[in-house]
Amino acid sequence: MAHLETLPRRRGPPPLQQNRARPDEGGRSTRLTLDQSRSRCLNSERTLILGGGISGLACALRLAGAGRKVTLVEGSDRLGGLGAFFEHEGRTFEKFYHCMLPSDGPLLALLDSLGLTPEIYWKPSTFAYAGAGRIFPLNTPLDLLRFAPLPFADRIRVGLTGLWGRLCSDKGLDDLSTVDWLTRLSGRRAFETFWKPMLEAKFGDRHQDVPALWFWTRFNREKGESKGEVKGYIRGGYKRIIERAAERLRELGVEIRLGESIQSADLDENGSPFVITARGREDAARLLITLPWPGLAQVTGPRLRQAAQVPDWGIDFQGVVNHLLFLKRPLTPHYWLATPESQFPFDGVVETSALTDESDRGTGRHVVYLTKYLHRDDPRFAQPAEEIHRPWFAALQRLFPDLAESDVEAAHTFRAPYVEPVYTRGFLKRRPPEVLVPGKVFLATTAQVYPVVTSWNGSVIQAGRTVDAMLL
Template structure:
């Protein structure tokens, strides 16, 4: 049994090994994203014999990278916020906290041919797409959203809540496009609690919004954790596809992969349930309690641009109008330092869409051309010679499609008593889906794993 001090240690310092002359328990971690990395690291530090299994050739999940001009860049944009306590605590434990740098960032909203800054009260008062009274109500909504209790917000939709606070016109013009940008045609079911969490994660201080990035990029975090796992005697196995997850005759998790099979004392699943569900064997299916695992996900398509010139001073420009095939222009070079990106400007054009959407399967070359043409309409002085390179990346399982009452359907951390555990993005609700959210969930799951020693 783990000592009573092990659980608090998870958030910051490492759990203390509890090997007392006995053979360490074997644990398989399915998935090498940040949740899998944290679970594997903490369990290895606690004396478990850990095997981390990842289907791709990289650790980090959505923090995966692509190479360009001798540097690595995230396929999907990432940043940190000062409120990301669990992630920042992890970086402190890895000796990386001082490698995070912070910069003020701004937000813009594209309407017609104009990009309106929306960062201060005065900016909102000048926001022409809304009438003056509606601008006031939107501003008050932001203040109320940060101050009111979250009680009852899981049971009403964000549409209802925001409409009540801001009014129908302000909702249609301002809030609805942002919900649609994230959830597409599923936006009407999203609970108000999800939006409330965003208000409270992204709140800035009196000086405005500040975001952070780590020197060397997110790949550095994943590599350091991976190296620490192996230094503690763990095994990190890449390019290994899951074939079946079951229970053997002794009730121990049986993991069958493209390289063979083995039984473990415990297994922690960190991948989306859709991917693991098709691999479940009959014994494990019978052992699972009644679960609502029919949680769908929104996917994302990103077009990564390397430019020879900047576009705007904003980190993020929302593009909610149907004129644009993407929903946001994220200029990460307004956050990152030149030592991390070189003498270029890095822009992500992003569109959240379901994996069944025909646009999710659109030819990458055609998509990148279409999106480039649309970007030049937003920035008319942009020229083809300003483009250094463009790449398209897709991920099918990014944001769970939440519905009201989700707290009652949230998957548990322990699926089979003492044997099979879960730590994935379907559980982070109402915390915003992010690396910080995944670290937070990993800590919760580990409390269940470590008590079953």
């Protein structure tokens, strides 16, 4: 069995030699060369987009489609962000699992505009909960009534909590903690047994301050689905989406530059935006930033930081570790199996084989993600792949005693330090605005998606908000 480990890397080519004037003793350029003057004229109406994840791609498609001149700069050697993929035996697989919901209207509309709708397919999906040494399906009212870890009365209260969560207004929920809200609705015992382990799995000891609005959006994400409990995937995987988006951008005249790390973003003495990348200085009429919020906070220069109308630069993010197993046998019929008990080193078992065709994953191959949300400063985040595999696989065998090491074709470990904000009560007041500097610097990141669920669909929604602000 092969063990491979991939860490996110930001790399760029060596700095290019620029035809620049020498600075004077005050650090100001004493003259502009003819080439520089021409460059600044050419860039006077250009929008420079930083980041080539789904947010950057969606913004670029909207702006270029509106006739704007766009350059997109990505620090890694591939587009896609958390939709990044890798190759295994002639096929591509996502490093971090993805799926679509029928309610993901903005994302599905974007895919339709790229001509990809005929390539999307849908399959029924189910959820289960591992507790008290058993696996309990939780997809129907009858399933909940059979959920043995809770007394019967608590099962009724949990069911009513879910029903009320779909019916109630979200008013005031941003200022109320999920802990208080769910305890009030389900009771202390049901909260401690059922809800709290899932909150701790997602946010660790920071779960106490997560706003109820965050949880309410999860109750309502799939409300009113005409297709029922189904999830979607696309033939060829998310690589297909990324490549088709890049193809369309080039058709629209967008310049895409990869492997060009962002070193700083700031305003010059006249208040115009510029960026320092691995290639040198870049000036643009408008700057649109889609970098993860902690990364942006690190590269923002003093003038931009002072001018930007940001309520809180200190928004922190959770990271994730995914241990991906290629198996020679199916593991579970459920797409998602929650494993919130402390005996499990991972939060959930995601069998994407339940959603994908063999034509996408290979005949007889089953793809399982073991996932754990961790802060990037947690020592477990940086554990070597082999140190992750041994205890994680042993814990998986406790759930599935007939699973053998010989059933594993290959294992891979992937990590992402910035996946989702650590939400706190009143997060709407901390949420960064779409416009950082009016008419000049704009923002579209996952720190703004709230209260929409953090997903590709949420990022497309946020991209639309930001571009709307730019086109006013």
